[in-house]
Amino acid sequence: MNNRSTAIRNLPRLAALVAGLLSAAGALAQGAPWVGETLAGGPCTGQPQGYGPYDYTQRFSYSHELMLVERSHFTQKVELLQGGSTGKIQGDLDYTLRAWPNHHRALNSISRYGLEFHRKQRSEPPYSPVECYFQRALNYSPKDATATLLYAIYLHKTGHRDKALEAYETAHELAPENPQVMYNMSLLLVDLGQLERAKSYATKLYANGFPLPGLKNQLQQKGAW
Structure with a gap:
């Protein structure tokens, strides 16, 4: 069988591959919008999408992308709320959750940070209300x-x-x-x-x-x- 015949036979598989790649690219392009309301009744807002977004339930398929974010922004120090990695703690948590909206450990950390702010143990609030990070995460990965x-x-x-x-x-x-x-x-x-x-x-x-x-x-x- 010549190369031309082989190429023709592979066209359906190539078309399916291209369609899958386009679909994945489209999903990334849509990002993870800020949705819902704060617990005080205002609209949820936050910084625009940067790196990502990626679904944490699919993290084993994107281990390199996860490593890039966690190595720079979601270090053990940040996770334990002991200090920031690239600046303020809440800034590193915000970056992590904008890239990985439903990052379970980062959601747990931002939740703890928000509770500490609520109890006057933190002087500065999270960059966005904690409930907004959660609503964004659940809208992205329901x-x-x-x-x-x-x-x-x-x-x-x-x-x-x-x-x-x-x-x-x-x-x-x-x-x-x-x-x-x-x-x-x-x-x-x-x-x-x-x-x-x-x-x-x-x-x-x-x-x-x-x-x-x-x-x-x-x-x-x-x-x-």
Whole structure:
């Protein structure tokens, strides 16, 4: 078979490859827009898209791109909120989350930073409200159960119980057997007085050897265990 015949036979595969590359390029070009509202009711805004965006649930396919961001901006020092890498802590977190909107560890760090600012332990706020980073992440990767759980925990800790329950229930729909989702959602259910529902999840958790006793202790204190 000559080279011309081989090239003709490969045309469909080449066309599919080009289409896939164009689709991926189009997704990157769309970026990850700032969406939603702050907990105070204002529009979510932030810095424009720079590097990326990349989906953290697909990080093993983009290990080089992840390494570039983490090596410069999301160092251990930044993750632990001990200091910035290229400037201020919140600046490095902002860069990381603009490049990787649903970066789980960076979302956890920005959440902790926001809580510390809320408790007057930090003098400077995050570059964008914490809830805006989460809404941007979930708009970009709506099936990410871990990011959804982290958002629910943040909402719970800041006293927004109704929104927290909605986020927990979404996380539970995405990952119905995830023990961390059931455990944290049940803690909120206890706070809301929904003891029977909390107990049903707790029974399943502890029957499967879940190690943290906090939920059981709270149910015992309420006379529901």
